[in-house]
Amino acid sequence: MTTGTPLRVAVVGMGALGSVFAAVYEEAGFRVVGVERDPERLRRLRDPSLGVRFPDGTLRPYPEVTGYPLGEPGAFDLIHVSVKGYDTARAAEDLAPLVGEDSVVLSVQNGLGNLEALAARWGADRVLGGITAHSAETLPDGTVRYRGGRGPLLAVGPFGPPRPCVLTVTQTLKAALGGCGYHVEPVDDVEPVRWKKFIANVATNPVAALTGRTGRQMLASPSLCRLIDLLAEEAAAVARARGLRFSELDDPGGFSRWALEGVGDNRISMLQDVEARRPTEIGTLNEALVAEGERLGLPCPAHRAVALLVRALEEAFGPAHPERVPDCGPNGYLSDPTG
The missing domain is CATH 3.40.50.720 (NAD(P)-binding Rossmann-like Domain)
Incomplete structure (x- = not known):
C-alpha cells in the first residue's frame, strides 16, 4: 500500500x-x-x-x-x-x-x-x-x-x-x-475491548437463542434481565481473575443490557443460527468462558447450563458437518483458547 x-x-x-x-x-x-x-x-x-x-x-x-x-x-x-x-x-x-x-x-x-x-x-x-x-x-x-x-x-x-x-x-x-x-x-490494548464485547455476547446471545426473542423483547422481561445479569457477572469475575480492569466490570449486567438496547428489534446472531438450523458459536463463547473459568478455578454454572441447552438445540438439527465442530477438551468444552 x-x-x-x-x-x-x-x-x-x-x-x-x-x-x-x-x-x-x-x-x-x-x-x-x-x-x-x-x-x-x-x-x-x-x-x-x-x-x-x-x-x-x-x-x-x-x-x-x-x-x-x-x-x-x-x-x-x-x-x-x-x-x-x-x-x-x-x-x-x-x-x-x-x-x-x-x-x-x-x-x-x-x-x-x-x-x-x-x-x-x-x-x-x-x-x-x-x-x-x-x-x-x-x-x-x-x-x-x-x-x-x-x-x-x-x-x-x-x-x-x-x-x-x-x-x-x-x-x-x-x-x-x-x-x-x-x-x-x-x-x-485490544484485550479489554475484546473482553467487554465478549461479556455482552455471552450474557445475551444464548438467551436470545434459547427464547427466540429479539433484543427489545428480552429487555421487556424482568426474568430474562435477571438471567443476563447473572451471566454477565460470572463472565466479569473471570475477566477480573485474568487481571483485566475496565469500567464496565463495575456493572457488567447493566453494560450488557445497555448493549442489548442497540440491538432493538434485531435477532441476535446466535438466534439467527438456531432459526437457520446451523451450528452456533457457543463453543467460542460460553463454552470458552467455562474453560477459562475452570483454568482459573472459577466455576461458571450458569454458563455451563445455557451452553448445554444450546448444544441440545443443535443436536435437534442432526449431525453437524465434522469440519464445523469446535475442538473440545476431555470435559466436553473447548480447549483453553488463550494458551
Missing part, C-alpha cells in the same frame, strides 16, 4: 455483518472483494437486485464476490475476517492466496480464540483485533438489514507488537471511514 491509494480489502465471510463492512468499505472508496464459501449465500450475493439496506433506507449492492478455491494469488492490504468462530482455523489456512508481505489480517468476530488462531498462522505482528456493537440480519429475500448500534462502528487495536503496515491500515480506516460518518476508535 502506498500513501494516497485506496486500500485493497478482502472480506472473508460475507454473512450479515461481513456484508455491512464490505458496503461501508466500498463507500469509503476502498477496492473490495467479498469471499464466501457457502454456495447458496454466494448465489444471493451475486444477485444484482440484492444488497445491504442501511438505516436511512438506502440499498447498497453487494461488492464483487468470489468463492473457493480462491484461484490466482493476489495481495490485499487488509483481510477482514468475519467467519464464524468454529471456522477461523480453516479460514486462516484459506487466506494464503490473499496474504502479501504487508497484508494486515483483521478479526471482527465474536468469542475467544479467533485472534490466537490467526496469529498462529500469520503472526501476531500483522493481526488486528476489532469489535463492533452494531448489528445486522439477513432477511428471507437475501437482503441484509443493517440497524446500526451503540458506540463506534469499529474499535480496533493490534494483537501483538505491530508491523508498520498495521499502524498504517489502522489510521487509514479511521480517516476514510470517519470521512463517511463511521467512527473508528483505535486502541493500544
